Amino acid sequence: MTTVNDVEMICSVCKKSSTQTIIGSSNNWGSSDLDTRPSEMLRSTIWLWIEECPHCGYVAGYIEDELKIDTDFLNSTEYMTCDGIDFKSELSERFYKLYLIERKTDDMRAFHAILHCAWACDDAHDESNSKHTRQLAVKMIDKILKSDDSGMDNLILIKADLLRRSDEFDLLIKEYEDLELDDEDSNKIIRFQVEKARQKDNGRYKFENVSGVDPNFGGMRIYI
Ligand SMILES: [Zn+2]
Numbered sequence: 001m002t003t004v005n006d007v008e009m010i011c012s013v014c015k016k017s018s019t020q021t022i023i024g025s026s027n028n029w030g031s032s033d034l035d036t037r038p039s040e041m042l043r044s045t046i047w048l049w050i051e052e053c054p055h056c057g058y059v060a061g062y063i064e065d066e067l068k069i070d071t072d073f074l075n076s077t078e079y080m081t082c083d084g085i086d087f088k089s090e091l092s093e094r095f096y097k098l099y100l101i102e103r104k105t106d107d108m109r110a111f112h113a114i115l116h117c118a119w120a121c122d123d124a125h126d127e128s129n130s131k132h133t134r135q136l137a138v139k140m141i142d143k144i145l146k147s148d149d150s151g152m153d154n155l156i157l158i159k160a161d162l163l164r165r166s167d168e169f170d171l172l173i174k175e176y177e178d179l180e181l182d183d184e185d186s187n188k189i190i191r192f193q194v195e196k197a198r199q200k201d202n203g204r205y206k207f208e209n210v211s212g213v214d215p216n217f218g219g220m221r222i223y224i
Helices: 042-048 071-075 090-102 107-123 127-147 153-165 169-176 184-198
Strands: 003-010 017-025
Touching: 017 042, 042 107, 090 107, 090 127, 107 127, 107 153, 127 153, 153 169, 153 184, 169 184
Parallel strands: none
Antiparallel strands: 003 017
16 A cells, blocks of 8 residues: 655755655555556555645755756746646646756656656646657657667667657657567567557557566566
8 A cells, every 4th residue: 555644845945845745655566567657556656756846836856855957947938837838737747847857967867757747647638748748758768878778778668668659650660670679578578569559559558468578577566
């Protein structure tokens, strides 16, 4: 089960106090989605993975953590309007703002923020933004792989799922149909993604749906 606690946090930007809800504990059972989104109960704790200061609008995993960029950015139109994107949920907006902040200093953290934003859009049935944010996540992966693609097979696999779920079927087939990675399970997942892309299937699948692959592949059994 998931337990939560309300705690008083001091924002590192404006130094004001607010009540934030944090995870006490959680667990997950069973297979993750092919984009690594965990199964329940952890899956539904996504709203606890991010905090927003109600006073200054700072968004972070923990608002007590230091903002590494100029605080003026929090007052920019880009940040305050989420680039003008009309998200259907506040949670999506928060993850998008985190993506905007992280993008200035850390590509991998920015990738995770926009991936979580896509998951929040899924939960809000915000279909157009589910696809748009996945396309942004693909761009982040491409940028990361361009600078260093060693040990990044997990990102290559997630990218295939992001492409398929944002209807980029032709691109997925082009990039993946002849791709071979070192790991047998990874190659089974790639074949699965290409087959689904040929069927123009943008649905959600789990590792357990891929025949012959360990259901816990890439799995995180996280106990916080
Ligand atoms: Zn603040």
